[in-house]
Amino acid sequence: MTEIISAIEKIAIEIYEAIKTKDTGKVESQNASGDVQVKLDVISDEIVEKYLLNVSSVREIISEEKEKPITKNSGKYLVAYDPLDGSSLIDVDLSVGSIFGIYENDYKGSDIKAAVYVVYGPRVEMVIARDVVEMFRLNEKTHEFYFVKELKLKEKGKILAPGGTQKNWYPFHKEMIDNFFKEGYRLRYSGGMVPDLHQILNKEGGLFAYPATTDKEKGKLRKLFEVFPFAYVYKKAGGEAVDGYRDLLSLDYENYHDTTPCFFGSKEEIRKVLNTYKENK
Template identity: 55%
Template sequence: MKEIFDGIKTAVKDIAQALKYSDFGYTANQNATGDTQLKLDVLSDEIITKTLSKINLVKELVSEEKEKALKVSGDGEYIVAYDPLDGSSLVDVNFAVGSIFGIYKGSLNPANLVASVYSVYGPRTELVIAKDKVELFRLDKQGDFAFASELRLKEKGKLNATGGLQKGWDEKHKNLIKSLFDEGYRLRYSGAMVSDLHQILLKGGGLFSYPATSDAPKGKLRLSFEVLPFAFIYELAGGYAVDNEGKRLLEINLEKVHQTSPCYFGSKYEIDKVKACLA
């Protein structure tokens, strides 16, 4: 699997460079879930496809920007599902964005998720690799990813990041969010899932949520390359990840490549509160 990690590192470096100088405009196309594609979305997808398709261990690539899985090797045993540039609509205002990767062995099934990786393109380029533990790396002056620290969540945090239009929240979710603010939680939400989850992870705890809403009753975030990779990371870091019924996200039945789900990620205290409020 080291070869896959190394391929991801190469792609992340190339995307970080592309973000500095490439065109921020939109294309005339939409991706499989109906989002208008930025030129940077397409370029990032092309960079990852070109890099990972050379690795014999990889048999399929599943991307937010591809309607179907792309078969790349008949001999490979791993599927890499990825969001090439999460939060890409924030690039024009220079917010931190990132890339998310889930590595599945055999088939695209939550039980087969064996590793997750994500990058953050901000003042520094950072990479988090989760396999047996969750490790943070930072791109150094020599162009290498240097180990920085192991990441662990505390029992309780202080941050609250919740998405979706508030007018579309149901009463249970509204009450949950209000109770967190009543307890003194601080709002930290940028609109880039990868950046918000990264902040909570580095700060030691809190809650990230993207609930079911009236216009998206099955949630908006995609399971295979957004939700499940982070569920794997949060659980490995000592946290929890559940849907709006309190069910463990890594036990969801994944039926479609672009399937979505409401999702809640956090420390033990926050997820216990989620289960109590949404029950």
């Protein structure tokens, strides 16, 4: 595991340099999920692949940008990753990130053993979830990450990040979100999964919601690359992560690029989500 974390540190530094210096335009292709790629998606994917395939403990990797995994002959771990989540935000200079789920045996939620994400913003921060959730920050002069703090969620927060196209929300979901705002929750939503979830963790509580909608019954966010890793982070930080009915880490997958509705947050917010969805099942 230490070997993988060390490789991710190098990956983060190289991707950050690419973000600062490389072309942010689009390419004439789509990723495996049908999203239009920007050049930095492709560059970032190549960087991750270069480092992870050289880690002896990694048996297989799969990228959100590719249809199928790349398998080696040996190694213990499987790594599913989104090399540059939120890349469409780069041309307006908003924070973006990388997400890594480290699995053993298979890519089911129950098989995830650690998760790492990186935020590329005014500062580069890396969060590692194993037994606890720890945040590190990049010293750009020495090219080293140093420990900042452990991240823990309180029982209840005050930040709300509601995703999905609102006109396609189900009425009961809209009512739930409206009620959170009536209680005094503050809107904090950039459209970038990594910075939005990172903010809730740093502010010690709140709710990130990306529900099923009338046009996307299975949600938009991908289980292996985005949802399972962040579910692992939030649960290790003392929070919860559900699809509206079940613990996200209890879910299986059929296709590498399966999606699911997802809610991440403090225990109090998730309790309200579960109660709302149970009443409207």
